[in-house]
Structures are given as C-alpha cells and as structure tokens.
Amino acid sequence: MALIAILPGDGIGPEVTAEARRVLEALALDLAFEEAAVGGAAYHATGHPLPPATLDLARRADAILFGSVGDPSCDALERHLRPEQAILGLRKELTLFANLRPAKLFAGLEDASALRPEVARAIDLLIVRELNGDVYFGEKGMRTTPTGLRQGYDLMSYDEAEVRRIAVAGFEAARRRRGKLCSVDKANVLETSQLWRDVVVEVSADYDDVALSHMYVDNAAMQLVRNPGQFDVIVTGNLFGDILSDQASMCVGSIGLLPSASLDAEGKGLYEPIHGSAPDIAGQGKANPCAAILSAAMMLRHSLGLPEAADRVEAAVAAALVNHRTADLGGDCSTRTMGDAVLAAL
Ligand code: GGG
Secondary structure, eight states: OEEEEEEEESTTHHHHHHHHHHHHHHTTOSEEEEEOOOTHHHHHHHSOSSOHHHHHHHHHSSEEEEEEOOOGGGTTSOGGGSTHHHHHHHHHHTTOOEEEEEEEOOTTOGGGSSSOHHHHTTOEEEEEEEOSOGGGTSOEEEEEOTTSOEEEEEOOOOOHHHHHHHHHHHHHHHHHTTSEEEEEEOTTTOHHHHHHHHHHHHHHTTOTTSEEEEEEHHHHHHHHHHOGGGOSEEEEOHHHHHHHHHHHHHHTTOGGGOOOEEEOTTSOEEEOOSSOOOTTTTTTTOSOOHHHHHHHHHHHHHTSOOHHHHHHHHHHHHHHHHHOOBGGGTOOBOHHHHHHHHHHHO
16 A cells, blocks of 8 residues: 655645545545645644654655645744745655656647647647755855845755756656757856756767757747747756746646656655645635646656556546636636546546
8 A cells, every 4th residue: 555645735735635635535546645734834833844743754655745835924934944945845855856847738728828829739848847956955045245235145056966867857758758858057157057068968978869959048938938839858957947837837828737746766756736825815715726636647657656547637637627617727616626527537
C-alpha cells in the first residue's frame, strides 16, 4: 500500500486538494492517506509553517499532494515564519529539484485562452523549472547602504552540479516527448546564466536525439504569446520558470488548470497546482480544482507507476471541462460540482 501525504495548506488549498483526494479514492487503488497542516494553517496551529510532524509525514510518504500556501494574516511575520517557507523548505529538505509544469489547451477552451484560438490550439509544452537554487535559496537580507538607504538583496547563484541535474531532467523529458529542448536563460547579462548555458551544452553531448536551442528569458516571454507552438520542453531556472509558467497558464485559459510535479532523483514527488492560495476566494467554493486533480494524475504517473490510472484521470478532466466551468474560466460551477463532474466522467 502506498502512503499519500495530503498537505492542504492555506486559502483554496483545502478545497482543491479535497477534490483531488476524492478522485484518487474513486480509483479504488491500494492507497492510504494521512493529512498534516502546512503553511499559514500550520503556523497558526504550531508556531511554525513547516512543523516537524509535517516534515516527518512528507519524508515517510511515497508521494505528497500539496495544496497551496500564502496567508495575508502572516504578512508581517519574519521571513522564516511566513507560509511560503513551508513549500521552499519541503523542496529543499526532500531535494525536489525538478519541477515539471505541463501546459496544453483542453478541447473547447479556446475562448478562455488569452491568445487567438489558432495560436492557443498549438500549445503543448512542458516547463522544467529548477527548484532548489537561484534567488529563492541564495543569501538574502536587508542592510543599510553607506548613504543610509535601506537595501534588500537576494543572491542568485547556481553551481554546475545543480545545472547539470536539471539539464538532464530537461533532456530526458524532451526525449520522451517531441525531442526539442529550449534552454531559457539571461546569458547576455548574468554569470549564473553563462554557466547555465555552458553546462547545458556539455550535457547535450549525451543527447544527440534532442534538438537543443537557447533563448533569453525576455524573448521567451514574448515567444510564449507570439508563437507558443514552437516549444516542446523548456528548461530554465527557478525564478524564470516561476514567471514563465504563470504566463503559460493564461495561454491555456487559467492558472486553475496547471498541475505540477516536483521530483527528486529517485522519483519521489510532491504534486501541487501551480496556483497559490487565492485568499480572495478562499472558502467560497469558487476555486477550480482541475489543477489539483491533474496534479494527482501526475502523481499516479511519476511516483506510483500507474500511467493508465493517470490517463483515466486526465481524460475525465478533459471530459468534465466540455460542459463545466468554474469562475476562472467564465462559468459558474462550484469547486464541488467540478469535482463531481470529473468523478462522473471517470
Ligand atoms: N501551490 C503553489 C503555491 O502554493 N505557491 C505559493 C508559493 O509561494 N510558491 C512559491 C513558488 O512556487 O516558488
């Protein structure tokens, strides 16, 4: 029996993970579920956003289903106590360095895309975002300049081993897909990006079957809306991947549709919608649970070795979206009704 850790988190996290759990339960697989608090919810209960019991569960589990973190009532806390530290801590503690963020337009959602229908229909891409380095984990702080000004700083750094392992993840993903890898950096300005580019080129020697290209991140942002059909797999750093994947989500209709898998070297994974806690709609039953449900499908595929079950869940979401839309897609379905529609289509 596989143990699934459910970490619902804050805001809409509990609502969307509840629907994803219902879908997993409906598959009648040999799964056990254990739930723990994380983020602002955990801070309010225990004084820490990632309490030892939650980290222990995450370590014991075969896979983790994560909701979202972020709680405005924690905004004034010191940085190490803020809800977001929980997800950063989990990624670092469990060495979840490879974040897979697929974006594909579901049939019938052309009108929800921010792009023209013929452009949106061409989207079928995967962003491979590095998750353990970059400005998120570099030295950071607040200091005073010699002239008395407050100055914030976040050190951007990557070593070659960090770049190599995410480059390998990108090439492997491209090999399993259409054989195209675009590495996104800012090598004309940043030292980290120059190293990134050099290492990606070194790794490419082992992947003759993958066509490698490079793109500056500013151009990549433009190309994502101009001609997204050109992309198969994008491999990029933590910050650039965070931004580009939110942009990609609007190209396919909503951030409520994009799942993600954060994997270690052995395939253990944390699965979460890319969206945050959306405190403005929390508790109202308005959130789109599709990204969480699709994250559960990624869990079935990547951590539990159940690709047929993953296919079933993805097909059920596609079928449900034909006649059901939550508010983010211009409809009036509740979170529960959308979950019911996916269950009915399973
Ligand atoms: N489910 C995604 C989530 O909760 N995001 C909130 C957040 O702070 N994310 C930071 C990040 O993705 O780097």
